[in-house]
Amino acid sequence: MKKKLTYPVLLTLFFAGLLLALLIYALVRYFTISGDDALSMMLWEAIPALIVLVVLYGAAMVLYLVRIRASIKGAAKAIEGAVTERRETGLGGEWAVLDSAVQKFNASAEESLKSREGSIALDARRRTEAGIARDMVKTFSETTLPCVELDFSGAGGAERSSVIAADLYDGFCLGRRTLCFMTADIWGTGFAAARFASRVKELFRDFAHSSESLGEAVLRLNQALIENNPDELALTGFFAVFSPATGELRYVNAGANPPVIVGKERAFLRVQPGCPLGLYREPDLTEEYLIFKPGRCLVTYTNGAVEARNAAGEPFGYDRLFDAVKDGFERSLGAERIVTSVTEAVRAFGGGALKDDAALYALYYPKGIQTELSPKTSELERLRDTILDWLKDDPRKNKIFLACEEIFTNIVNHSGATTIHLSCQAEGNSFVVRFTDDGEPFNPLQMRPEGGYYSNNYGEGGMGMAIIRQIAGEIFYRTQENRNVLTIRFPVIKGNAS
Amino acid sequence: MKIEKTIDGTAAMLSLSGSLDAMTAGELSKAVAELGDGITDLVLDLEKLEYVSSAGLRQFALAQKRMAGKGSFSLVRVPPFIRDVLTMTGLINHMEVLG
Numbered sequence: 213m214k215k216k217l218t219y220p221v222l223l224t225l226f227f228a229g230l231l232l233a234l235l236i237y238a239l240v241r242y243f244t245i246s247g248d249d250a251l252s253m254m255l256w257e258a259i260p261a262l263i264v265l266v267v268l269y270g271a272a273m274v275l276y277l278v279r280i281r282a283s284i285k286g287a288a289k290a291i292e293g294a295v296t297e298r299r300e301t302g303l304g305g306e307w308a309v310l311d312s313a314v315q316k317f318n319a320s321a322e323e324s325l326k327s328r329e330g331s332i333a334l335d336a337r338r339r340t341e342a343g344i345a346r347d348m349v350k351t352f353s354e355t356t357l358p359c360v361e362l363d364f365s366g367a368g369g370a371e372r373s374s375v376i377a378a379d380l381y382d383g384f385c386l387g388r389r390t391l392c393f394m395t396a397d398i399w400g401t402g403f404a405a406a407r408f409a410s411r412v413k414e415l416f417r418d419f420a421h422s423s424e425s426l427g428e429a430v431l432r433l434n435q436a437l438i439e440n441n442p443d444e445l446a447l448t449g450f451f452a453v454f455s456p457a458t459g460e461l462r463y464v465n466a467g468a469n470p471p472v473i474v475g476k477e478r479a480f481l482r483v484q485p486g487c488p489l490g491l492y493r494e495p496d497l498t499e500e501y502l503i504f505k506p507g508r509c510l511v512t513y514t515n516g517a518v519e520a521r522n523a524a525g526e527p528f529g530y531d532r533l534f535d536a537v538k539d540g541f542e543r544s545l546g547a548e549r550i551v552t553s554v555t556e557a558v559r560a561f562g563g564g565a566l567k568d569d570a571a572l573y574a575l576y577y578p579k580g581i582q583t584e585l586s587p588k589t590s591e592l593e594r595l596r597d598t599i600l601d602w603l604k605d606d607p608r609k610n611k612i613f614l615a616c617e618e619i620f621t622n623i624v625n626h627s628g629a630t631t632i633h634l635s636c637q638a639e640g641n642s643f644v645v646r647f648t649d650d651g652e653p654f655n656p657l658q659m660r661p662e663g664g665y666y667s668n669n670y671g672e673g674g675m676g677m678a679i680i681r682q683i684a685g686e687i688f689y690r691t692q693e694n695r696n697v698l699t700i701r702f703p704v705i706k707g708n709a710s
Numbered sequence: 711m712k713i714e715k716t717i718d719g720t721a722a723m724l725s726l727s728g729s730l731d732a733m734t735a736g737e738l739s740k741a742v743a744e745l746g747d748g749i750t751d752l753v754l755d756l757e758k759l760e761y762v763s764s765a766g767l768r769q770f771a772l773a774q775k776r777m778a779g780k781g782s783f784s785l786v787r788v789p790p791f792i793r794d795v796l797t798m799t800g801l802i803n804h805m806e807v808l809g
Contacts, residue, residue: 589732610761610791617763621732675764675799682798 219276227269234261290314345376345406352410356382358548359391363506363581364456366391367547368573371516371555371566375401378409379514379571384417389456392420393573396449397468397514399488404443412437412447426453427499430464430489434497437490446490450483450512454504454575461504461575464497469515472530474537475508507579509541509550516570517554520562528561537574543692546633547576580637580644585620587629587649595620595634602636603643612643612702615683618676619647619656619698627651627696642685643702648695655689656680656698713741720781721751727758730766738769742776750781757787762795774805784808 238258245253291314349372358367368381378401383393396412398405416433423429430451437446448467454460465483473479481502487495504510513533520528533554540553551574558570581602585591599616603609623629629651637644656677680687685703689696711728722745730738745752752773770785777783784806788796796802 592731592733611794614761614763614795617731621763621765624732675767675801678799679764679795 220273223269223272223276227265230265231262234258234265341403342376345378345403348406348410349376349378349380352380352413356384358546359383359385360546360582360584361389361456364391364454364575364577365547365582366393366454366573366575367551368393368395368571369548369551369555370569370571371520371558371562373516373566373569375567375569376403376406378405379516379569380409380413381571381573382413382416383573384420386420386453391454391575392426392452393454393512393575394449394451395468395512395514395571395573396447397516397569397571399446399448400443405445408441408443408445408447412449416451420453425499426451426462427464427497430466430497430499431495434466434489434495435493438493441490446488448488448514452510452512452575454577456577459503459505460501461510462499462501464499466495466497469513469518471510471512472534472537473508473510474534474541475505478534478538481510504575504577506577508577509537509547510575510577511537511550511554511572513554513572514568514570516566516568517558517572519568520558520566520570522561523563528558532557532561540574541576546582546635547574550574550576578635578637580635582633582635585632585634587624587627587632587651589621589624591632592617592620598634599636599645606643608702611683612645615680615700615702616645616647618680619700622656622676623647623649623651623654623696626656627654629696644699645702646697646699648692648697650695653691654696657687657689711737713737715741715745717745717749720749721753722749723753723755725755725758727760729761730759730769731761731763732765735765735769738766739772742769742773750777752777752781752783754783754785755787756785756789756792759789759792762792764799767795767799767801770805771801782806 238254241257242250242254287310290311356368359365366383368383370379370381378398379396380398381393381395383391386392394416396409398409398412400408412433415436416429419429419432419436420426423432450463450465450468450471452461452463454462463481463483465486467486467488470480470483473481482500484498484500486497489495511533518528518530518533522528536554536557537550539557540550543549543553551572554572554574555570558566581598583594583598585595595616596613599613600609603612606612620632623632627649629649631650633646633648635646635648637646680700683702684700686701688699691697711726711730711734714725714727716723716725724738724741726738728734742752754770754773774783785796786808788807788809793802793807796805796807
């Protein structure tokens with residue numbers, strides 16, 4: 213940047229020029245004067261001249277600074293006055309431009325400050341509300357525990373979007389071995405929706421326990437929402453009760469998408485469309501029922517699941533939903549795995565940026581039984597009860613249990629697992645038992661007795677595998693999602709008394 | 711599992727009943743150890759034993775090793791299920807099974 217030649221700079225340059233001239237003059241004089249006192253003569257002439265120059269330079273600078281200071285003081289006073297009293301400074305002449313600029317600056321600064329303060333306050337309020345709403349959504353989601361029984365399981369899950377849509381799911385036991393579950397899509401977002409969702413969950417639990425039927429519970433929920441609905445919100449939802457003792461699934465659809473059923477076939481549950489809750493005093497709702505046979509799972513979900521879009525704008529859709537449910541169902545590990553399969557598929561499809569919440573609840577009802585076992589030898593008793601109870605009068609039940617014990621103790625002794633999932637199913641004329649554990653990858657099929665079974669190496673499990681191989685028809689081992697999965701198929705021949 | 715102990719001089723008989731599995735195998739191990747070194751002949755009466763797994767078989771084999779070189783070890787009154795398991799593992803060919 214080019215520097216401007218100001219008065220002090222010019223004065224300094226002029227002073228430097230005079231000094232240079234004085235120096236040249238002094239040198240010329242020194243060399244032209246002959247004699248021993250040439251130096252002293254030259255100094256007598258140069259020093260007074262130098263003193264005069266310095267005094268003149270100093271005086272000029274002082275005068276300049278005094279004048280500048282007075283000008284700055286005047287301008288500062290005018291600006292200060294204008295800022296505090298917001299009035300015309302009255303400065304004229306060359307200061308008029310500055311005066312006008314100060315006026316404009318004051319007005320703009322004040323406006324900007326006000327707008328910024330408003331924006332900060334609004335932002336803080338939004339963030340506080342969003343935080344509270346997220347906490348609420350998290351709290352009411354986490355209070356739903358997966359329901360795991362011997363012959364069925366239920367679990368819910370949600371994939372949350374960037375907005376707080378507060379879609380909800382719930383599942384709880386009604387009496388002994390009866391599962392009540394629901395999903396609901398709240399028509400709204402943010403703090404109000406989270407508060408509404410929390411209330412819906414609480415009210416429905418209450419009404420489900422104190423009503424004669426599911427239909428009555430849903431109608432009471434609708435009535436309660438209408439009577440106290442300050443935010444004028446509504447919801448679409450699916451409500452169901454499953455009793456494995458009778459196999460009956462009772463359900464009420466309140467404007468939600470029809471749940472999907474996956475077993476050997478894929479199908480939608482046939483539902484009446486129903487009416488959203490929170491809108492009408494006499495809603496058009498129907499309690500329906502069907503006999504839900506084993507070997508299937510049912511998944512109810514909110515719009516966000518099928519309407520999630522990928523980067524190309526394609527919707528997740530029903531085909532992908534069916535695929536994800538089928539994938540989870542075929543792993544035969546219970547409702548939780550089906551929910552995980554769907555939420556992971558939706559998340560992967562949407563690329564982690566969902567526009568709407570996706571809440572779902574899965575009912576898993578396999579043929580057979582399933583249970584979780586702790587990796588402790590003392591759990592053998594429960595394993596025995598489970599297997600023998602399941603096989604009832606089958607003549608080979610002791611041998612099947614023997615093979616199961618060998619597998620179980622192998623897992624306990626070798627894999628370092630923290631949980632063991634047991635699934636027992638009847639398939640045609642065979643019994644299929646599946647052990648799934650989260651231990652180190654461990655393939656018992658690779659275990660070989662060293663030096664024969666009758667050796668010093670009794671502790672290595674070779675005898676156990678010999679027993680399993682001779683009892684089981686087929687054994688398969690695989691690792692899946694960091695879990696060991698060992699499947700044993702026992703051909704069951706009725707009437708074999710051995 | 712229940713274990714009844716009968717001792718006659720240097721011979722001992724342990725009568726087992728119930729289930730001999732990974733949970734109860736330790737009880738047989740303890741009972742055999744408590745017999746002490748004075749016992750040279752050991753008989754396991756399995757008439758009332760309903761169930762055995764490899765953990766139980768391991769105890770049979772360890773008891774047999776304990777008696778090896780100083781006396782005898784035998785299994786008597788072996789029920790069909792237990793005999794089947796002994797056969798599956800090949801242990802039946804290495805042990806004296808009477809009745």
